[in-house]
Every structure is written in structure tokens, then in C-alpha cells.
Amino acid sequence: MTLPFPFPREHNWPPFFTPQPNTTTRQDQLRKWSDLIQSWCRHHRQYRLSLIEAVESPLFFNATLRKRLDIREARAVVDWMTKSEEEGGGGRRAEWIPDAGGGLSSGVMGSAQGQGPRAVAWIWWKRPEEWADLLVEWVEGTGQRGSVLTVYELIQGEGTASQEFHGMDTDVMLRSLNVLVKRGKAQIFGGEGQEGVKFF
Amino acid sequence: MFFKALDLTTALRPLLLPDETLLFVQDAVGLYEGVCYVATEDPRKYSVAIDLKEIDRVEYQASFLKSSPKITIHPKPQKNKADKSRSATASPALFQQSALHLAQSLSTLPQSNIPQSSSSPKPVNATWICPICSFSNPLPSNFDPTTASAATHLPPCLACGIKPPFTTVLKAAISAATSRDSPVPPVASPATSHSFPQPGSVALPGPGVSVPCPRCTFVNHPSLTECEICGAPLTSAGSSANANRVDSPAPIFEQSHIANTEVSESIKLSFRAGGEKTFHERLKGALVQRKWLLQNAPPVPPPSQATSSPGLPSGVTAVESPLPSTPRSSGVGIAGLERRGLEARKKNEMVIGNAFEDLGALMASAKQIVALAESLARESGMTSSEGSAEASAVLSESAAALGMVTTKDMLSSGSESLYLSELARDLAEYLTDDRKGILQREGGIMSLIDLWAVFNRSRNGVELASPSDFQKAAELWEKLKLPVRLRRFKSGLLVVQRYDWSDEKTIEKILDWMEELRRIPPEDFVPWDWSLFGRAVTAQEAAHRFKWSVGVASEELEMAEDRGILCREEGIEGLRFWRNYLSVPVSDNLSRLII
Numbered sequence: 001m002t003l004p005f006p007f008p009r010e011h012n013w014p015p016f017f018t019p020q021p022n023t024t025t026r027q028d029q030l031r032k033w034s035d036l037i038q039s040w041c042r043h044h045r046q047y048r049l050s051l052i053e054a055v056e057s058p059l060f061f062n063a064t065l066r067k068r069l070d071i072r073e074a075r076a077v078v079d080w081m082t083k084s085e086e087e088g089g090g091g092r093r094a095e096w097i098p099d100a101g102g103g104l105s106s107g108v109m110g111s112a113q114g115q116g117p118r119a120v121a122w123i124w125w126k127r128p129e130e131w132a133d134l135l136v137e138w139v140e141g142t143g144q145r146g147s148v149l150t151v152y153e154l155i156q157g158e159g160t161a162s163q164e165f166h167g168m169d170t171d172v173m174l175r176s177l178n179v180l181v182k183r184g185k186a187q188i189f190g191g192e193g194q195e196g197v198k199f200f
Numbered sequence: 201m202f203f204k205a206l207d208l209t210t211a212l213r214p215l216l217l218p219d220e221t222l223l224f225v226q227d228a229v230g231l232y233e234g235v236c237y238v239a240t241e242d243p244r245k246y247s248v249a250i251d252l253k254e255i256d257r258v259e260y261q262a263s264f265l266k267s268s269p270k271i272t273i274h275p276k277p278q279k280n281k282a283d284k285s286r287s288a289t290a291s292p293a294l295f296q297q298s299a300l301h302l303a304q305s306l307s308t309l310p311q312s313n314i315p316q317s318s319s320s321p322k323p324v325n326a327t328w329i330c331p332i333c334s335f336s337n338p339l340p341s342n343f344d345p346t347t348a349s350a351a352t353h354l355p356p357c358l359a360c361g362i363k364p365p366f367t368t369v370l371k372a373a374i375s376a377a378t379s380r381d382s383p384v385p386p387v388a389s390p391a392t393s394h395s396f397p398q399p400g401s402v403a404l405p406g407p408g409v410s411v412p413c414p415r416c417t418f419v420n421h422p423s424l425t426e427c428e429i430c431g432a433p434l435t436s437a438g439s440s441a442n443a444n445r446v447d448s449p450a451p452i453f454e455q456s457h458i459a460n461t462e463v464s465e466s467i468k469l470s471f472r473a474g475g476e477k478t479f480h481e482r483l484k485g486a487l488v489q490r491k492w493l494l495q496n497a498p499p500v501p502p503p504s505q506a507t508s509s510p511g512l513p514s515g516v517t518a519v520e521s522p523l524p525s526t527p528r529s530s531g532v533g534i535a536g537l538e539r540r541g542l543e544a545r546k547k548n549e550m551v552i553g554n555a556f557e558d559l560g561a562l563m564a565s566a567k568q569i570v571a572l573a574e575s576l577a578r579e580s581g582m583t584s585s586e587g588s589a590e591a592s593a594v595l596s597e598s599a600a601a602l603g604m605v606t607t608k609d610m611l612s613s614g615s616e617s618l619y620l621s622e623l624a625r626d627l628a629e630y631l632t633d634d635r636k637g638i639l640q641r642e643g644g645i646m647s648l649i650d651l652w653a654v655f656n657r658s659r660n661g662v663e664l665a666s667p668s669d670f671q672k673a674a675e676l677w678e679k680l681k682l683p684v685r686l687r688r689f690k691s692g693l694l695v696v697q698r699y700d701w702s703d704e705k706t707i708e709k710i711l712d713w714m715e716e717l718r719r720i721p722p723e724d725f726v727p728w729d730w731s732l733f734g735r736a737v738t739a740q741e742a743a744h745r746f747k748w749s750v751g752v753a754s755e756e757l758e759m760a761e762d763r764g765i766l767c768r769e770e771g772i773e774g775l776r777f778w779r780n781y782l783s784v785p786v787s788d789n790l791s792r793l794i795i
Contacts (some may be wrong), residue, residue: 012728014736015769015778024764028782064727067771 005043005058008036017067019076027088033069033077034090038125047169048097050120051075078121095122122172131165131176136185138163139199151177151195328364328372335359339373359532374415621680623665623673628682630655631696639684643747644701645756648674648686648694650749689755690762703759710760713737713745714779736769736776 010016010032020026040059041049051074054060060069069077082096083089097120126134135154139145142159153159155173160166165173177197180186190196327336337358356363410419411434413427420428427434631639631651638654639646648671656664665673674686674696685699717734726735739754748756757777760766767780 009729009732010781013733013778013781014728014771014776015767015782018768018770020761020767020782022761022764022767025761025767025780025782029767032782 003043005040007058008032011036011062012065014065014067017062017065017069017073019073030077030080030090034081034093037077037081037123038093041123042125045167047122047172048120049078049094049123051078052119075118079118081123082121092127093124095124097121126164128172128175128179131168131172132179132183134163134165135176135180136199138165145199148196148198150190151197154197327376328369330357330360330362330364331368332362333357333360337364339369339376359536361532620669620673621676623669624676624680624682627651627655627670627673628677628680628684630658631684632698639696639698641747642749643752645695645697645748645752647749647751648696651696690758691755693751693755695752695755703763706756707760707763707765709746710742710757710765711779733781734779736778738774738776742777 016029016032020029037049037059041047051071055068055071055074060074062068078094078096079089081090081094082092085091096118098117138160149157151170151173155166155168155170165176174188174195177186177188177195180199181188185200187198187200188195189198327338329336335357337355340355354363354366354369411422411424412419413430413432413434415432416427416430418427418429420434425434426432638651642650652665652667652670655670659665671694674694677684677686677699683699685697685701687695687697689695714734714737717737718731722730722735737757739750739757742748742757743750743753746753746756754775757766761768761777761780764780764783766777767782769776769778
């Protein structure tokens with residue numbers, strides 16, 4: 001978090017902020033924005049993006065150029081990201097969070113509640129499936145198959161400090177674990193906030 | 201050479217010599233007698249022209265059952281080769297087969313070739329030149345070269361009063377007679393070795409039945425083979441044509457090339473789509489008026505010259521000389537000269553007066569009228585438009601150049617498509633004319649609306665083309681294989697451009713410009729990396745750089761955007777265009793650090 005985010009060169013280029021009418025150019029533009037948003041979120045360890053806040057952030061607002069991707073355009077970009085590549089989208093790299101999703105652990109993102117539909121979105125710089133693969137890799141690598149871990153341990157425990165999913169959003173962790181459950185490689189038990197998980 | 205190969209203009213129309221005018225245009229005409237056919241695929245190869253001067257007479261044949269109405273044109277019998285070559289250069293009137301342009305010349309080019317005496321069709325206008333004082337005396341009216349002998353009384357020279365030798369007068373009489381009677385074999389008289397052209401006598405239309413005697417000029421009945429008066433052998437019109445054709449090369453009928461075809465007797469024009477009556481009338485009118493004779497005659501001096509400066513010798517003698525017919529009974533020395541000057545002035549006045557007597561005569565003096573009209577138009581154009589003087593000058597000049605432009609009344613009624621195709625040709629000529637350089641000035645491309653405005657203004661308010669006609673004509677360019685094209689931009693804007701103009705060329709130019717902008721540092725500070733991205737351009741800048749109109753420039757920029765070459769930036773400054781680095785990776789030959 002200490003290093004400044006390395007913006008791509010296009011971010012310092014005025015047309016980047018204007019929606020392009022040409023379809024091909026537009027696709028390239030959206031792809032570039034998608035890449036930018038993902039790397040931005042990854043750099044800042046951010047899993048959900050509130051557009052209302054983001055349009056004021058350096059991500060969508062270039063103070064030097066005094067150019068801004070307005071909320072409508074930002075929404076269009078995220079919309080594009082939510083679609084699969086078959087639909088001509090960005091490979092499901094985002095997902096709208098329905099209004100007032102509960103259980104927000106991050107205090108920063110708390111204000112995202114009640115902003116209406118399509119205001120906050122998951123930014124999947126790694127999709128839940130990819131996170132699940134990472135988890136399995138780590139579990140097998142550390143020989144913890146068959147053991148029981150709490151979700152808190154997975155996210156905040158010392159054992160995961162070197163892992164990318166350390167400090168992860170709880171909701172994202174649960175979704176990733178659910179992927180494993182569906183695959184039959186894990187089992188979740190316990191009540192809300194007290195989840196434990198057993199890897200097979 | 202009845203048919204001639206034509207020089208065609210860029211619009212595939214006959215190239216008119218200076219001062220030739222377009223009389224009438226008719227399409228769907230078939231040409232008979234010979235192998236002539238006109239292919240639309242290769243109009244340049246199959247176009248032919250006919251000198252009106254060489255047309256002897258025309259016959260009209262109404263349509264009969266399935267056969268289309270036809271007009272038969274009888275060529276004049278060829279004289280000799282010297283005549284042919286000269287008439288080829290004179291070429292006063294043109295006749296194009298592909299669109300059948302009938303043109304009429306007012307040219308004064310071949311004036312030097314024409315002996316003065318022959319241009320006046322007066323019956324007796326021979327002169328003999330006094331060997332003592334070289335004064336040109338008129339032949340006595342009762343002098344007959346066939347009957348005269350040395351004993352015949354000869355009047356003395358009017359100037360010096362000395363009797364001429366009999367042979368001088370006889371020679372003069374014979375040469376005068378032969379120059380008047382054209383179908384004389386070349387050997388008949390030494391006078392024809394001067395190769396007198398036919399204008400004075402040949403172009404008499406109508407039934408050419410009477411045969412004048414080559415020796416005594418008595419007009420004999422056509423069935424006679426010998427002169428009724430002097431017994432000289434007669435050559436009728438038909439037989440003389442046959443006799444002369446022996447001299448000329450045999451007819452060449454090359455299958456693919458009709459320019460060389462020697463037409464034996466007549467050609468027939470078949471009018472498949474009607475319009476033959478008007479055509480016949482115009483052709484006949486042109487033949488009767490015989491305006492190409494005017495090109496041999498000196499121009500009629502303007503009235504101001506004749507009245508304000510009566511003593512001016514140049515104006516006087518110019519008109520006087522070709523009309524030496526009036527017998528000058530007296531007038532010797534200075535008094536005679538003065539009298540002749542007076543007569544000439546009277547004649548001048550008469551000519552000017554005649555010019556306005558009827559329309560046909562008015563057409564004959566059309567040169568002066570046209571010049572006057574042009575100068576008036578130029579003046580009015582200068583004063584009325586408060587705009588740039590340059591623009592109005594260009595407009596009035598182009599109006600002058602458009603004098604030969606096809607107008608609706610030149611065409612047979614009801615053939616809208618012909619009017620449109622002619623209009624299309626007019627436009628193509630107008631656009632590609634290097635003198636005006638309409639397209640060049642507009643950077644090779646201009647909107648149809650602008651063209652319409654300029655074109656109609658240049659017509660000075662007459663024969664304006666309606667917008668719908670205009671557009672239809674423009675749409676015909678491609679079909680007519682003309683060197684300009686109509687193009688519709690995405691937004692629906694219609695523009696006119698050269699046929700070889702392509703988007704690729706435009707894009708190439710734009711890309712060069714963009715590269716240039718990456719090399720030249722911008723004048724003001726810019727927050728972005730100009731050596732990477734260059735600078736944005738507006739439609740105005742593009743219009744200025746490529747000399748386009750702003751509308752065209754923005755269309756071209758959007759075309760480039762549409763092809764992914766450019767991308768746009770919308771800001772408070774308006775719409776600006778950049779090189780599309782969204783799709784194309786930024787070429788970074790300086791291996792710069794990412795910020």
C-alpha cells in the first residue's frame with residue numbers, strides 16, 4: 001500500500017475518458033479500463049468497488065488532465081466487466097452487489113450500503129474459483145488436508161500471512177470456500193461469523 | 201475524311217475547338233452505311249465527328265412500320281487531298297456519335313487559306329489586275345470567256361486608263377468561273393491548283409440537280425451531258441463524286457476502328473428514341489446558316505468603331521475587301537479611294553443593321569453579343585457581390601467557360617435521362633477543369649451542396665439545375681465513367697471527389713500528420729506525454745491543413761475513426777481526435793519508463 005499505484009500510460013491520455021463510438025475501439029477501451037480497475041483493486045487489496053466513491057478517486061479522476069470517468073460511464077465499464085467473454089464482455093471480472101448486502105466487514109466499504117442497485121460491485125481480480133484453487137494449493141502444500149480451520153484463521157491467521165488471500169474480504173472467502181464445497185473438497189459448518197471449514 | 205476521330209474531354213464529350221458551340225444533343229441514334237456502331241464500353245474509340253462544312257444535303261425519312269425515322273446525310277464530293285487536310289484542321293463543326301453532339305463553329309482560325317473572292321457567292325465578281333498599275337478592275341459584265349476573242353472590246357483600266365491585254369482578262373474570267381463552280385476536275389483550270397475550298401458554292405443544300413457549266417457557267421439541266429451553250433462536257437454531281445473518288449483512297453473499313461472509314465455516298469442516322477424532327481431542323485438550320493463561312497470572313501467591326509472613327513482605314517478595308525462585287529464605274533485617284541471608303545462604310549452600317557434584322561442574322565453576329573454579355577456579367581458580378589472580389593471573378597470567368605454548357609432547350613423534349621447525363625458531363629467538366637481547379641481548391645473533395653451553389657451561381661441565374669436533377673446527375677457519374685464520383689458519408693452528407701480518391705489515401709495523410717504531431721512539441725504545456733500521444737486535432741484544424749471544408753473534414757475524421765485509426769475526445773473544448781492508441785499499442789521507440 002505504500003507504493004503509489006502505477007497507472008498505465010493511457011490513464012494520462014484524454015481520449016481514454018471519452019466513450020468511443022467505434023465498436024472495436026470501444027472494446028479495446030473497455031478492456032483497458034477493466035485491466036486498470038482490476039490492477040487498481042489488487043494493488044489496494046480492494047475486493048469491492050463503490051462507484052460513487054471511486055469516481056472521486058484517482059482511478060476514475062485524473063486531476064492533471066482534469067478528466068473524469070463519470071458514474072454513468074464507470075457503470076458501463078463495470079457492466080461490461082460483469083459479462084462473460086462469450087457475451088462480448090470482460091470475462092466476469094466484476095459482479096454487482098445487490099442493494100444493502102449485509103455482513104460487510106470492511107469499515108471503509110460500509111458506506112456502500114443503501115446506494116441503490118449497481119452502485120457497488122465485486123471486482124474479481126481473482127475469481128472465486130481462482131481463490132479456491134489457491135486455497136487448495138495452500139492446504140495441500142502445508143499438509144492441512146483433513147484438519148479444521150476457522151475462516152478467521154484463514155484470513156487473519158499467522159499461517160496465511162504470506163498468502164495472497166491473507167486479509168481477504170470475508171464474503172469473498174466464503175464464496176471461494178463455497179466453490180470448494182461444491183467441488184466436494186471442503187465442508188463449512190458453524191454459525192454466521194463463527195464459520196469453520198474442513199478440507200478434504 | 202467524312203468521319204473524324206474526336207478528341208474527347210474528360211467528360212467524354214467532344215473537345216470543341218475555340219468558339220465552337222454545341223447545337224444539339226440527341227441520344228439513341230444508330231448509324232448506318234458502314235460498320236459504325238457505338239460501344240458504351242469504350243466511347244473514346246468509337247466516337248466520330250462530321251464536319252458540317254462537308255455535308256452536302258440532308259434528307260429526312262419518316263418512320264415507316266418498324267424502321268425508325270432516319271436522316272440521310274450526303275457528304276460533299278471530296279475535292280483533292282489538299283482540301284481534305286485543310287478541312288480536317290479547320291473542323292468547324294463536330295458531330296459525335298456516342299451522344300451525337302452537333303457543334304457549330306464560329307472560329308476564325310483558317311482565315312488565311314481562303315481566297316477572298318470565293319467567300320462571296322455573288323454571280324459575277326471576277327476581277328482582273330492591271331499589269332501596268334496593278335489596280336483590280338471588275339470584269340465587264342458582257343465578257344464571256346467562251347465567245348470572247350482578241351477582237352472583243354475591252355474597257356480600259358479604271359485607274360490608269362490603259363487597255364489590258366486580252367489574255368489577262370480571259371484568265372481572270374476563267375479562274376473566277378472555276379472558283380465558283382466547285383465540281384470541276386482539278387485539271388480544268390490552273391486556278392484550282394490554289395486549292396480553292398468549297399464554302400462559296402458547295403454547301404448549297406436542297407436538291408443539287410442543276411449542273412453549272414465549268415466553262416461558261418450556264419446552269420444546265422442535270423440530264424444533259426454537254427453544256428447547252430458552249431458544248432463543254434458536263435460533270436453532274438453524282439458523276440463528279442464518282443470521278444473524284446478514284447483519286448481518293450479506297451474506302452477502308454476496319455472492323456474495330458471507324459475513325460478511318462471513308463464514307464462512300466451517304467450515312468444514315470437512325471433515331472430510335474425519337475427526336476429526329478428537332479435534329480433535322482437544327483441540322484438544316486445549321487447548314488442553311490453556314491456559320492462556318494463566317495470564320496473565313498473577318499469579324500464585323502463593332503458599331504462604335506464604325507461610327508466614332510470613320511476614317512480608320514483598318515476597319516474599313518477589312519470589310520470592304522471580300523465584297524468587291526459592286527462595279528466601280530468611276531473613281532480614279534484620291535477621289536476614287538475616298539468614294540470606296542464611303543461605300544465600305546455604308547456597307548458596314550448595312551451589315552450591322554442586318555445583324556439585328558432577324559434572329560438568324562443575330563446569331564451570325566453572336567460573337568460580339570456574347571463578348572458584350574460576358575463583359576456585362578463580369579461587371580455585374582464585381583459590383584453586386586460584396587464578398588471577396590476574387591470569388592466573384594472566378595465565378596464570372598467560369599460562367600464564360602460554361603457558355604458551351606448544355607441547356608435544357610438544346611435537348612429534345614421528354615428525354616430526362618439525356619438531360620441528366622449531359623448535366624453530369626457538364627458537372628464533370630466543370631469540376632475537373634484545370635483552369636478553375638474547383639476540386640483542387642477544395643482539397644480534392646467538396647460537398648454536393650457547395651458544388652450546387654457554385655455551379656448555379658456560375659450559370660448567372662439562367663438554366664439553373666434543380667437540386668433533384670443535380671443529385672441525379674451526380675449519381676450518374678459512376679455509370680458514365682466520368683472522373684468524378686459522388687460519395688455518401690455515414691451521416692448522409694454527399695460529397696464530390698475524384699474517382700481515384702480513396703479513404704486509404706486520406707488515412708495515410710492523417711497518419712502522417714499524427715506522426716508529425718508527435719515530433720513537434722506543442723506550443724502550450726500539455727499534461728500528457730506529447731511525444732507518445734501527439735496532440736488532438738479538431739475538424740477545423742484538419743480543414744485548414746487539407747484545405748477541406750469543415751463539414752468534409754469532420755466527416756473524414758469520423759471516417760478514420762470508424763476505421764479505428766482515430767479515436768475521439770469529448771471535452772469542454774469540443775470534439776477532438778487522436779490517433780487511436782486504444783487499439784494500437786503505443787509505439788515507444790524511446791523505451792520510456794512507465795510513469
